[in-house]
Each structure stands twice: as C-alpha cells, then as structure tokens.
Amino acid sequence: MSRWIALGLRSGVRTTRYPSHADPEAEIAPSAVIADLAALTPAQAAEVADLCPTSAITIEGDRERGGIAFDAGQCVMCGRCVRAFPGAFAFSPHPEVAVRSRGNLRVAAHWAGGSTPAVDAAAAELKLRSQRLFRRSLHIRHVDAGSCNGCESELQLLGSPEYDLHRLGLFFTPTPRHADALLVTGVVTRQMEQPLRDTYDAMPGPKIVVAAGVCAIGGGVFEGGFMVNGPLDRILPVDVYVPGCPPTPLALLHGLLVAVGRGAGRYRAGGVSDGD
Numbered sequence: 001m002s003r004w005i006a007l008g009l010r011s012g013v014r015t016t017r018y019p020s021h022a023d024p025e026a027e028i029a030p031s032a033v034i035a036d037l038a039a040l041t042p043a044q045a046a047e048v049a050d051l052c053p054t055s056a057i058t059i060e061g062d063r064e065r066g067g068i069a070f071d072a073g074q075c076v077m078c079g080r081c082v083r084a085f086p087g088a089f090a091f092s093p094h095p096e097v098a099v100r101s102r103g104n105l106r107v108a109a110h111w112a113g114g115s116t117p118a119v120d121a122a123a124a125e126l127k128l129r130s131q132r133l134f135r136r137s138l139h140i141r142h143v144d145a146g147s148c149n150g151c152e153s154e155l156q157l158l159g160s161p162e163y164d165l166h167r168l169g170l171f172f173t174p175t176p177r178h179a180d181a182l183l184v185t186g187v188v189t190r191q192m193e194q195p196l197r198d199t200y201d202a203m204p205g206p207k208i209v210v211a212a213g214v215c216a217i218g219g220g221v222f223e224g225g226f227m228v229n230g231p232l233d234r235i236l237p238v239d240v241y242v243p244g245c246p247p248t249p250l251a252l253l254h255g256l257l258v259a260v261g262r263g264a265g266r267y268r269a270g271g272v273s274d275g276d
C-alpha cells in the first residue's frame with residue numbers, strides 16, 4: 001500500500017490542464033489536417049487527389065475552369081497528402097478542431113482567378129438557450145451507430161485520470177432520459193438509424209447532437225456503402241462536428257466544450273482560425 005502512495009507522490013498530478021492551459025502533448029497525436037490548396041498546381045492537385053483513400057480531396061471540373069476541394073470531414077488522417085505535398089498539407093498543431101458549421105470543414109481553390117478561401121456553408125448555430133442551460137453541467141448519451149470502435153477507444157480515455165472529463169462538469173449517462181447531449185460515432189448503418197432516432201426522441205429538450213469522427217460526419221472510408229444510411233446530419237440536426245479518425249480525446253473534449261458554449265470552434269480546413 002505504501003508503495004502505491006509513494007508511486008503516486010512521485011508521479012504527481014497527471015491530469016491535463018486543458019482547456020485552461022495548452023496540453024504539451026497535443027501535437028503528438030494531431031487532430032486534423034489543414035490545407036493550403038492554392039500552393040498546388042493542377043497536376044499536383046490531380047496527383048494528391050489520387051493519393052487520398054477517401055473523397056476528402058476531390059477535383060472539380062477541368063484544368064481551365066475547375067479546381068480542387070478538401071473536406072476535413074472526410075479525412076481519415078492517413079498522412080499521404082502531408083508526406084507528398086508538405087507545402088500544401090499539414091497536421092493541425094492544435095486540438096481545437098470542432099466546428100458548429102459543416103462548411104468550416106471544407107476548403108476549395110480554383111485554377112482560374114487563383115485561390116478561393118474557405119467555402120463556408122450557412123452556419124448551424126447552436127441555440128443560445130441550450131448553451132446557457134448546459135454551461136456548467138452536461139450529461140451525454142453516446143450511441144455507436146456503426147463504428148469500428150476506434151472512436152470508442154478515444155472516448156473511453158476521456159474518463160481516465162489523464163483527461164478526467166468530470167472535472168469539467170461533463171458526464172456520460174446510460175439513459176437518454178437523463179441526457180442533454182447525444183454523441184454519435186460511426187456511419188449510421190441501416191440497422192442503427194431507427195434506434196438512433198428512438199434515442200434522440202427519448203431525450204428531453206433542449207438537446208444537443210455531436211457528430212464525432214469522420215464516419216459520423218461524412219462516412220469516411222465507408223461513404224456510399226450499401227448498408228450506410230448516414231451521414232448523421234442527414235438523419236438528425238447536428239450542432240457540433242468533431243473531425244478525426246478517430247478524434248483525439250482533446251479534440252472530443254474541445255467539441256463538448258464548444259457544444260455548451262465554453263469553447264470556440266476555431267478550426268478552418270484552410271488553416272484560418274477565426275470563427276465557428
């Protein structure tokens with residue numbers, strides 16, 4: 001027993017001080033890719049689109065009038081583009097990659113007339129009332145709607161001493177009746193669509209929906225699969241998107257803080273960090 005006490009004293013406090021202090025280990029496991037598409041020639045753009053194992057990088061149109069698009073909501077972080085074109089792609093140096101607007105995960109550049117910065121879709125604004133209500137405490141119901149369990153491994157870490165989500169007033173609950181937020185991982189398979197809808201309907205309002213991981217956001221490598229009914233925002237109104245495959249624990253923490261209005265969604269796929 002005394003050996004464990006001595007070990008604990010020697011180890012000190014291991015819990016991250018995030019979000020009040022930056023986590024010094026955040027860069028070890030990057031949370032997303034950012035892209036400067038204007039740095040690519042049309043030929044390079046075609047090459048990198050071929051390298052990408054998902055539809056995260058796509059070519060639109062032809063060499064004269066077309067362009068290239070990058071969608072962090074479909075990026076599985078394989079790193080191929082970063083290795084091949086380090087001047088145009090990089091891993092995000094910070095874990096604050098959750099956004100409230102799906103459009104902030106997308107960026108595009110066009111050959112004619114130079115680059116076009118981030119294509120921002122209409123903002124999916126989180127209801128201010130919900131933010132005020134859940135600011136101090138949030139109970140989360142997690143539903144695996146067809147995940148490979150990679151996202152769940154990261155979610156489990158949130159309860160470990162390293163991240164200790166309870167210190168931030170965030171709790172997982174096994175019942176939707178007690179839940180303020182629905183956190184969904186996985187592609188939403190055909191079999192899971194109805195249970196997911198039932199869970200959402202069983203939650204009291206107001207309620208928040210968080211899409212965690214690229215499978216929930218865009219389908220990832222499973223996009224277009226015959227058993228895939230997702231992405232999630234086709235089925236439920238999504239308030240916060242947390243990219244990554246899987247999202248890191250810090251990215252998930254940040255996403256939950258964004259959901260309750262305690263963090264800014266500052267990520268832009270084009271590397272600009274200036275809003276939600």
Ligand code: SF4
Pocket residue numbers: 033051052053054056057074075076077078079080081082089
């Ligand atoms: S890191 Fe993302 S964008 Fe780059 S090649 Fe891999 S999946 Fe595609």
Ligand code: SF4
Pocket residue numbers: 146147148149150151185186212213214215216220244245246247
């Ligand atoms: S986002 Fe990646 S880790 Fe998460 S369920 Fe999909 S494939 Fe697995």
